[in-house]
Each structure stands twice: as C-alpha cells, then as structure tokens.
Amino acid sequence: MARPAPLIELPPEPRTVLEGLARSRETAHSLVQRAQIVLRAADGERSKAIGQALGLNEDAVGQWRRRWVDAQERLAALTGPRLVAAIKEVLSDRPRCGAPGDFTPEQICQIIALACETPPDPLTHWTRHDLVRETIARGIAPTISATTIGRFLKSGRPQAASHPLLAPPQHRRRGQLPEGRAHDLQALSSSHRVP
Structure with missing residues (x-):
C-alpha cells in the first residue's frame, strides 16, 4: 500500500x-512546473x-509536495516580496555537491x-608555458597547467564585435562610409566578383 x-x-x-x-512565460519551465504541482496537490x-498531467514521474511529484509541506510553516509567516522570494527558493533546485x-x-x-x-626580456610575447612559470614564480598559484592558462585566457576574451555595429552618426553625409570601412567594402566587393 x-x-x-x-x-x-x-x-x-x-x-x-x-x-x-x-x-x-518569463519564469524557468522547471519553476512553472513545480508551482503547478503544488497548486494541483x-x-x-x-x-x-499530477505526474501524468505534467509528464513527470510520481516520485518527482512527491518530492516537490514534501518540499512544500516542509516549508509551509516558514512561508505562512511571510508576505509580499519576501514571500515571493521564499516560494521561488523552495521550488528551486538545491545546490549540487561537487568539487x-x-x-x-x-x-x-x-x-x-x-x-x-x-x-620581460628576452621574451617578445607570452607563451602559455612562460605564463605558467611566471604565475608560479609570483606566487599567484602553487601549480597550474598550460592548458588551464589557455582556458582562462580564452574565457577572458572580449565578446564584442571588432567593428562597431551601430549606424554612423547623422551628421555624416548620406553615402559616405565611416573611416576604415571603405577598405572593408573594397575587399568585400573584390572577393565577390563574378568572372
């Protein structure tokens, strides 16, 4: 039974x-689904x-029912924005363990x-291995690999486009290209010529 x-x-x-x-429609689907579980329950x-209606297994529905029941008393003491935040916290995933x-x-x-x-001299540019040696020498980290250095440097790249994406200011005459863009247009047109 x-x-x-x-x-x-x-x-x-x-x-x-x-x-x-x-x-x-702006809330995460998992949070919407969990709110529906509590309302239906x-x-x-x-x-x-509830599980059949929402496409979940019965154990998942039971987990969120229990989570809500455990928090009912605490939620009853809250109102307004604090209640909204607490409800979202109750229905959100807990942080997962990991290293x-x-x-x-x-x-x-x-x-x-x-x-x-x-x-420093005699180097003309940094390599990953040079950065590893310098990172350890400066005491930033006791050990680090060249691959990790590369990953950090790759993640720190700017994500913006190299050319401005906005239209030129209105004070320019119509048909005049911004500085530096005339060369881009010439290169583009020469690469797309039909023989």
Whole structure:
C-alpha cells in the first residue's frame, strides 16, 4: 500500500503567487512546473494524476509536495516580496555537491592581468608555458597547467564585435562610409566578383 501524500494547505497569498508563477512565460519551465504541482496537490489531486498531467514521474511529484509541506510553516509567516522570494527558493533546485574550483576568481584575474603585461626580456610575447612559470614564480598559484592558462585566457576574451555595429552618426553625409570601412567594402566587393 502506498503511503499517503502529504497534505498541502494553501492560504490565499501563497496561492496567488503560485498561480502567477504557473502562468508565467518569463519564469524557468522547471519553476512553472513545480508551482503547478503544488497548486494541483492543494486542490486534492493525487501525485500519480499530477505526474501524468505534467509528464513527470510520481516520485518527482512527491518530492516537490514534501518540499512544500516542509516549508509551509516558514512561508505562512511571510508576505509580499519576501514571500515571493521564499516560494521561488523552495521550488528551486538545491545546490549540487561537487568539487570546488581549483582557482579563486582573484587568481584568475591575476593570471589574465599577467598575460596583459609586457613580458620581460628576452621574451617578445607570452607563451602559455612562460605564463605558467611566471604565475608560479609570483606566487599567484602553487601549480597550474598550460592548458588551464589557455582556458582562462580564452574565457577572458572580449565578446564584442571588432567593428562597431551601430549606424554612423547623422551628421555624416548620406553615402559616405565611416573611416576604415571603405577598405572593408573594397575587399568585400573584390572577393565577390563574378568572372
């Protein structure tokens, strides 16, 4: 015999918040689905029926029912924006365990800053291996690989386009290209000529 599903009591204010979340098109799908689980459970639906309606298994529905029941007392004491934030927290995934990063954000910033410096003589430019030696010599990190240095430098690249994407200012005459763009246009037109 299956154990009975926990009962959910839903006062008017939390119900209103959950209904808003369940209808939202801007909220993450998982949060919308979990709000629907709680609303259906509060209306007396069984976990199996909720799971079938939402395309979830019965265990997942039971997990979110229990999570809500465990938080009911705490939620009853809240109102307004604090209630909304608490409901979202209850219906959100908990942080998952995993190994912490090997490098702090400060260390990563120091490595990127080091790569931006002019290298010492006789070097003309930094290589990953030079950056590894210098990072360890400066005490930024006790050990680091060239691959990790490369990953940090790749993640620190600017994501903006190399040419401005905005239209030229209005004070320019119509038909006049911005500085530097005339050359781009010539190169483009010469590469697309039909023989």
